[in-house]
Amino acid sequence: MNSATETKTRSAADTLSYMPGFGNDFETEALPGALPQGMNSPQRCNYGLYGEQLSGTAFTAPQGENERTWCYRIRPSVKHSGRYRKIDLPYWKSAPLVDPDVISLGQYRWDPVPHSGDATTWLTGMRTMTTAGDVATQVGMAAHVYLVTQSMEDEYFFSADSELLVVPQEGRLRFATELGIIDLAPQEIAILPRGLVYRVEVLEGPARGFVCENYGQKFALPDRGPIGANCMANRRDFKAPVAAYEDREVPSQLTVKWGGHFHTCDIPQSPLDVVAWHGNYAPVKYDLNAYCPVGAILFDHPDPSIFTVLTAPSGVTGTANIDFVLFRDRWMVAEDTFRPPWYHKNVMSELMGNIYGQYDAKPQGFVPGGVSLHNMMLPHGPDREAFEGASNADLKPVKLEDTMSFMFETRFPQHLTPFAAKEAPLQDDYVDCWADLPKLFDGTPGLK
Numbered sequence: 001m002n003s004a005t006e007t008k009t010r011s012a013a014d015t016l017s018y019m020p021g022f023g024n025d026f027e028t029e030a031l032p033g034a035l036p037q038g039m040n041s042p043q044r045c046n047y048g049l050y051g052e053q054l055s056g057t058a059f060t061a062p063q064g065e066n067e068r069t070w071c072y073r074i075r076p077s078v079k080h081s082g083r084y085r086k087i088d089l090p091y092w093k094s095a096p097l098v099d100p101d102v103i104s105l106g107q108y109r110w111d112p113v114p115h116s117g118d119a120t121t122w123l124t125g126m127r128t129m130t131t132a133g134d135v136a137t138q139v140g141m142a143a144h145v146y147l148v149t150q151s152m153e154d155e156y157f158f159s160a161d162s163e164l165l166v167v168p169q170e171g172r173l174r175f176a177t178e179l180g181i182i183d184l185a186p187q188e189i190a191i192l193p194r195g196l197v198y199r200v201e202v203l204e205g206p207a208r209g210f211v212c213e214n215y216g217q218k219f220a221l222p223d224r225g226p227i228g229a230n231c232m233a234n235r236r237d238f239k240a241p242v243a244a245y246e247d248r249e250v251p252s253q254l255t256v257k258w259g260g261h262f263h264t265c266d267i268p269q270s271p272l273d274v275v276a277w278h279g280n281y282a283p284v285k286y287d288l289n290a291y292c293p294v295g296a297i298l299f300d301h302p303d304p305s306i307f308t309v310l311t312a313p314s315g316v317t318g319t320a321n322i323d324f325v326l327f328r329d330r331w332m333v334a335e336d337t338f339r340p341p342w343y344h345k346n347v348m349s350e351l352m353g354n355i356y357g358q359y360d361a362k363p364q365g366f367v368p369g370g371v372s373l374h375n376m377m378l379p380h381g382p383d384r385e386a387f388e389g390a391s392n393a394d395l396k397p398v399k400l401e402d403t404m405s406f407m408f409e410t411r412f413p414q415h416l417t418p419f420a421a422k423e424a425p426l427q428d429d430y431v432d433c434w435a436d437l438p439k440l441f442d443g444t445p446g447l448k
Contacts, residue, residue: 052070084263121200126145159194161213161215170186219312336395376412
């Protein structure tokens, strides 16, 4: 690395500037004049750079949905790709995965997947819990837990199958991407687009968290409908990185996830060599504390969809391929109302994770780092303690505090992986949490 490049790269990494917006058209350059103006593909780019487009949608996608970014890089990507050989990452699985020895029909809950003490990177530390849909036809998702103890050293990765929604629970990670650097901590999320090359470094470890791998249409902000223009997640609170490049000629390895399988090749340099870029296809981070929940201010408990942060549409209007739903601290003020989530069966399959604190419908057992699964059309709801507490509470305004849980919800059934069924710390007695709910019916009118 020459000294000028080294200074510039380190400066960008240390200051970690970001640009606000979600789905914006951004432009950024790490060297003055590196970004062409008024055109995308000049005959000769400044600094001897190569112009290259990264397309996140088909060329002919509607204008409001079309996503692409123009990159001006030291070498074109064809120089960062070689002869691939297949490798095995045994704990990272893709749909369809239906193991005849695994029963996915049920209500399940797991304790946090423990750190083993083994050295694991972003790739070797990924543990798939559930899969849904079909990676080959680009529908559905997979839900993972990651356990990362060491940085990727001259190793790089991209997924051709999916975009990744990363939800940290402990530790801090740095995502050094082609388009810039994102640092990520608990109570934040990041979206890593399909096809984007990056390296993951451990800033503070061990690191554990959750990943939703989205095979389908990209995550978008949900329509607010009658809520109007404000609240929920606002575009300005999402942050995209500024350009930061590496000019390092060192033996490196690039791994690609393609068609549910992993392939790797050797390359002679870092592929993170984009000096300038402009477009609307980029990684972003978001502080979950910026999410402004909307709820009932008189009576009744609204559907949990009111807490949707991001949605990935499917071909069925109003029925998502994936919804990312956040349950954070908020005021509870509804009158004469059972305030926790009510009992229900759902056409959607719900995988929940606890980032920190206590979830109001399950006071016991659902601990930070834990995961639960309520598959499609299987009943679930509060346990006895939550039911009795909510049924007899003095309904004055109460602030639900020190809590943050989320849900990956999909229209497809989620199938357990062998890891989830046989190795992850399953709470075998979870389904019994409803066993002691009493029969209260006695044929007489209820008391009001």
